[in-house]
Amino acid sequence: MAFGQDTIEQLYRELAGGRRLSAKLQALLEGPLDSRGQKEAVDVSRELGRVFMVSLYMLKPCSNSSRRPEGVTRTAPETRTDDSICLHTPARVKRVRSEEVLVRNGREEVVTRTEIITPSPYKDGYQWRKYGQKNIQDSNYLRLYFKCTFSRERSCAAKKQVQQRDAGEPPMFLVTYLNEHTCQQPQAVPGTPNTAGSSPTTTSRQRQSSSSPPAEMLDLTMNGAGLFSRLLLPHAVGGGGSAAEEEAAIVTCLAAVISGGAAAAPPPLIWPTSAPEAAFVASAAGHSPSAADESVADEAAAAQMADMDYCFGQYDQSTFGAAAAADHRVLIGDDGDVQRIVAARIADTVWPRYTRDTSAWETAGTSSMRGSID
DNA sequence: TCCATTTGACCCAC
DNA sequence: GTGGGTCAAATGGA
Numbered sequence: 001m002a003f004g005q006d007t008i009e010q011l012y013r014e015l016a017g018g019r020r021l022s023a024k025l026q027a028l029l030e031g032p033l034d035s036r037g038q039k040e041a042v043d044v045s046r047e048l049g050r051v052f053m054v055s056l057y058m059l060k061p062c063s064n065s066s067r068r069p070e071g072v073t074r075t076a077p078e079t080r081t082d083d084s085i086c087l088h089t090p091a092r093v094k095r096v097r098s099e100e101v102l103v104r105n106g107r108e109e110v111v112t113r114t115e116i117i118t119p120s121p122y123k124d125g126y127q128w129r130k131y132g133q134k135n136i137q138d139s140n141y142l143r144l145y146f147k148c149t150f151s152r153e154r155s156c157a158a159k160k161q162v163q164q165r166d167a168g169e170p171p172m173f174l175v176t177y178l179n180e181h182t183c184q185q186p187q188a189v190p191g192t193p194n195t196a197g198s199s200p201t202t203t204s205r206q207r208q209s210s211s212s213p214p215a216e217m218l219d220l221t222m223n224g225a226g227l228f229s230r231l232l233l234p235h236a237v238g239g240g241g242s243a244a245e246e247e248a249a250i251v252t253c254l255a256a257v258i259s260g261g262a263a264a265a266p267p268p269l270i271w272p273t274s275a276p277e278a279a280f281v282a283s284a285a286g287h288s289p290s291a292a293d294e295s296v297a298d299e300a301a302a303a304q305m306a307d308m309d310y311c312f313g314q315y316d317q318s319t320f321g322a323a324a325a326a327d328h329r330v331l332i333g334d335d336g337d338v339q340r341i342v343a344a345r346i347a348d349t350v351w352p353r354y355t356r357d358t359s360a361w362e363t364a365g366t367s368s369m370r371g372s373i374d
Numbered sequence: 375t376c377c378a379t380t381t382g383a384c385c386c387a388c
Numbered sequence: 389g390t391g392g393g394t395c396a397a398a399t400g401g402a
Contacts, residue, residue: 129378132393
């Protein structure tokens with residue numbers, strides 16, 4: 001599997017955001033839940049679902065019969081792999097950077113203009129203040145206008161416009177950045193220009209406590225190779241991880257987010273076959289891990305997956321194929337157990353390559369598959 | 375009380 | 389005149 005740098009970086013952002021949402025949801029649910037808290041929990045859950053949807057779409061298996069979810073446009077050349085997993089990059093259909101001379105009040109102004117199309121228009125590492133919105137002709141959606149939060153106090157001219165393009169799943173937004181930040185905000189996440197922004201709902205308290213960059217503002221400008229090994233596998237071989245390590249890290253992160261556990265880094269090339277994550281993926285794939293594993297992970301994983309049902313609702317059997325379901329003994333009910341198929345494909349195509357202890361996979365239908373990979 | 379968001383009005387280029 | 393962009397008073401949440 002060959003991951004493009006942009007794809008890896010976006011996947012990391014999505015999953016890191018998902019991890020935070022998971023923690024937030026857990027904190028909400030652990031406390032007394034009034035109506036407001038309930039609403040917030042629902043909102044967080046929805047956003048979490050979107051994170052999964054985007055992440056899984058990026059990891060979606062390729063097949064001739066596969067089709068992208070309704071409304072998700074072809075975004076970038078797909079990288080086909082030996083394992084028939086394609087990397088989709090829904091975050092940036094295009095990225096156009098240009099300089100324009102605008103005449104305003106009789107004066108010519110040179111502005112840099114960068115356009116990207118993304119399902120996550122608000123998370124770009126900078127802080128913005130919304131100052132207007134407008135109905136735009138020939139568009140069904142409002143255009144939102146943002147200024148840098150520090151536009152006045154630091155004379156920062158950076159602006160941002162966000163306009164939804166379609167109602168797909170996930171919906172895609174055209175984000176236009178105007179002018180460069182001159183306010184010395186923490187570095188944005190990669191792939192976004194120097195004008196990118198955080199959620200428009202950033203509060204003053206958040207700003208006051210933002211002297212150190214949040215997690216998503218880690219310096220990700222290193223090249224793709226080794227990115228995950230440095231972020232998620234700090235103990236892995238230094239000097240740039242292998243593609244295998246990156247895959248392992250991605251699966252770890254994804255599984256940890258799904259299972260709600262910490263994104264613990266596995267020892268290089270030796271998968272923790274008794275870890276809750278492994279148990280969860282194996283069980284979700286229809287395999288039969290040890291009883292101990294199941295007892296740890298199944299209930300919580302099933303509950304979380306149930307919560308995420310709507311997220312995968314637009315995937316149907318034809319997306320992942322009846323063959324996959326049969327191969328992995330996954331039952332596809334009328335209500336769509338597609339999430340199990342997603343997990344199965346991840347588990348079957350990537351996960352087994354990192355386990356030398358095959359005991360957890362000694363179930364019907366997996367040994368032959370493992371043999372085909374080895 | 376402070377601050378971000380909302381929203382109608384205004385400005386200006388085309 | 390029209391449409392896109394911006395301003396600023398009103399509003400509401402913390």
